Amino acid sequence: xxxxxxxxxxxxxxxxxxxxxxxxxxxNMLFAxxxxxxxxxxxxxxxxxxxxxxxxxxxxxxxxxxxxxLCPTVCPAECIHIVAGERPDKEKYPVKFEIDILRCCYxxxxxxxxxxxxxxxxxxxxxAVSYRDKGVYDKEALLxxxxxx
Amino acid sequence: xPKCIIDGKELEFKPGEMVIQVADRNGIxxxxxxxxxxxxxVAQCRMCAVEVEKxxxxxxxxxxxxxxxxIVHTNSDKVKKTRASVMEFTLINHPLDCPICDEAGxxxxxxxxxxxxxxxxxxxxxxxxxxxxxxxxxxxxxxxxCIHCTRCIRFCDxxxxxxxxxxxxxxxxxxxxxxxxxxxxxxxxxxxxxxxPTGSLTLVDFRFKKRAWYLAKTxxxxxxxxxxxxxxxxxxxxxxxxxxxxxxxxxxxxWICDEGRFSxxxxxxxxxxxxxxxxTADKKLDFTDWKSAVAEAKAKATGKVxxxxxxxxxxxxxxxIQAFAKDKLKDAALFHFGTPGHLxxxxxxxxxxxxxxxxxxxxxxxxxxxxxxxxxxxxxxxxALVFRGGRAMMLTDLRxxxxxxxxGVGVFExxxxxxxxxxxxxxxxxxxxxxxxxxxxxxxxxxxxxEPVGQSxxxxxxxxxxx
Ligand code: SF4
Ligand code: SF4
Ligand code: SF4
Ligand code: SF4
Ligand code: FES
Numbered sequence: 001x002x003x004x005x006x007x008x009x010x011x012x013x014x015x016x017x018x019x020x021x022x023x024x025x026x027x028n029m030l031f032a033x034x035x036x037x038x039x040x041x042x043x044x045x046x047x048x049x050x051x052x053x054x055x056x057x058x059x060x061x062x063x064x065x066x067x068x069x070l071c072p073t074v075c076p077a078e079c080i081h082i083v084a085g086e087r088p089d090k091e092k093y094p095v096k097f098e099i100d101i102l103r104c105c106y107x108x109x110x111x112x113x114x115x116x117x118x119x120x121x122x123x124x125x126x127x128a129v130s131y132r133d134k135g136v137y138d139k140e141a142l143l144x145x146x147x148x149x
Numbered sequence: 150x151p152k153c154i155i156d157g158k159e160l161e162f163k164p165g166e167m168v169i170q171v172a173d174r175n176g177i178x179x180x181x182x183x184x185x186x187x188x189x190x191v192a193q194c195r196m197c198a199v200e201v202e203k204x205x206x207x208x209x210x211x212x213x214x215x216x217x218x219x220i221v222h223t224n225s226d227k228v229k230k231t232r233a234s235v236m237e238f239t240l241i242n243h244p245l246d247c248p249i250c251d252e253a254g255x256x257x258x259x260x261x262x263x264x265x266x267x268x269x270x271x272x273x274x275x276x277x278x279x280x281x282x283x284x285x286x287x288x289x290x291x292x293x294x295c296i297h298c299t300r301c302i303r304f305c306d307x308x309x310x311x312x313x314x315x316x317x318x319x320x321x322x323x324x325x326x327x328x329x330x331x332x333x334x335x336x337x338x339x340x341x342x343x344x345x346p347t348g349s350l351t352l353v354d355f356r357f358k359k360r361a362w363y364l365a366k367t368x369x370x371x372x373x374x375x376x377x378x379x380x381x382x383x384x385x386x387x388x389x390x391x392x393x394x395x396x397x398x399x400x401x402x403x404w405i406c407d408e409g410r411f412s413x414x415x416x417x418x419x420x421x422x423x424x425x426x427x428x429t430a431d432k433k434l435d436f437t438d439w440k441s442a443v444a445e446a447k448a449k450a451t452g453k454v455x456x457x458x459x460x461x462x463x464x465x466x467x468x469x470i471q472a473f474a475k476d477k478l479k480d481a482a483l484f485h486f487g488t489p490g491h492l493x494x495x496x497x498x499x500x501x502x503x504x505x506x507x508x509x510x511x512x513x514x515x516x517x518x519x520x521x522x523x524x525x526x527x528x529x530x531x532x533a534l535v536f537r538g539g540r541a542m543m544l545t546d547l548r549x550x551x552x553x554x555x556x557g558v559g560v561f562e563x564x565x566x567x568x569x570x571x572x573x574x575x576x577x578x579x580x581x582x583x584x585x586x587x588x589x590x591x592x593x594x595x596x597x598x599x600e601p602v603g604q605s606x607x608x609x610x611x612x613x614x615x616x
Contacts, residue, residue: 068248092249
């Protein structure tokens, strides 16, 4: 139901409202601090809990991951692909470990599910790629330590 | 009939039955490690503890004969406490390395630990560690995970037929191993991985291939021999990963043989012909499309046609081929083939005292029922049509009987089609549904587990293109 609650003739021009709006505009334009920053020269600091680009933690050059497949199991985007294998110094390790970051929704479930403290979401948020296949990170790329978590 | 009361339910039993059997039959779940319906009762894991009224102490349900008027509680506080203690004791030496254990997801120990165990361990001493000895090509042992239920030892003794496994030493140092560390000899070794309630014994073949929970299970029948053991085909995304036995007390009980267990290998093999293939003028094989391949086959199947039907095909397929031959190929002679030396169903004998039959195709008895005779390699023909599932022997020496073209329909290996002119890729037992007849005359259903690999098509589709 449309209610006409404009009382007098003058009010019909919304003069008062326009002036109020202009006042806010002027105040923000002339006196308020900028909310934008000069990216990429300037950077914001994000909380440590920020969930960005993944990495697989390694200790003394050996990946923590033991290819238990819990992260691909829990991943709602089904973007983790692992092939398990065996090698002399490690009973089970990921021969192939790929994350399709274009499908990832950065929920962090993988990090939470991991029993080996291996898969981590770093603070890195710059993930633009020029080709789709570059959005699939392989094991080598994931083994770059991107944080201290 | 005498009656006992379990968890408030009045249940009938046959005299001599154990409480755990009565409970199993009536859907009451009593946890157990060492008890298996096929094996002797040893009552050594103590997990099946139950409380019986008027008995002062906790009893083990697997070794307690049901008595008339016996009142059993499977979930009282005392029972729960006992279970928790048994669980804690069982896990004392267990490494809990589920992340790298193939059993995880279908592990009795894991399930019971979750259901009845404590979330943490009070154990601070040194956990024992074993260096694993080889158990042969089928089974991988990890002794650290063993809980000494001795199911494996009893399986070899009582089902496999000879004592191959033993428990060395006693107490904390007990080690389950083969005699003198020799590789397992039984043809049924794969079953050890199924009955072992932990990941101590797992399949070498399946090692790290797939986590159990990813696999879809399709009820089917093994095509390894004329026994027709019931199996679950485990597959994911069109790839078959393993066969597990499915209980059928009239045929295979709980077991399957190793040959049948690993008979799925050709389904996703690189060597399988999965595109319609035609031999070109310069004698090379070339992939083509279905229409022209079938047209080529039709043009070449002339004169006196020999139709050979693999006894690994289903009844439905054989009937379709018979109808097709009657309709389209005048003057055709139809035979079945499968295992060398098996021309009649009566040639199929028991290969051992457990399951295996000498006919290495599953539907020999069905093929005979439909009036087919075995191919004896006699006679001269102008051309031949060979229908094959994945299991019947490869026919590579047909040249001496056939003057003209040999055409294959079904599952063929690239290496075995030198004498063939046209190969039309068909379906394996995992890609189709149908009926097969085992040596006892029992009709059993195959169910489709995966989509046809490559461009493979059913026999019916081929015939539809033919006309
Ligand atoms: S953050 Fe979420 S969506 Fe992304 S890989 Fe991990 S579980 Fe999958
Ligand atoms: S959950 Fe952790 S250990 Fe398991 S596969 Fe994923 S990264 Fe590897
Ligand atoms: S290897 Fe498995 S079946 Fe054998 S005693 Fe140990 S837990 Fe039981
Ligand atoms: S006995 Fe025959 S039907 Fe049974 S699993 Fe072995 S090959 Fe298959
Ligand atoms: S199942 Fe009864 S003691 Fe093991």
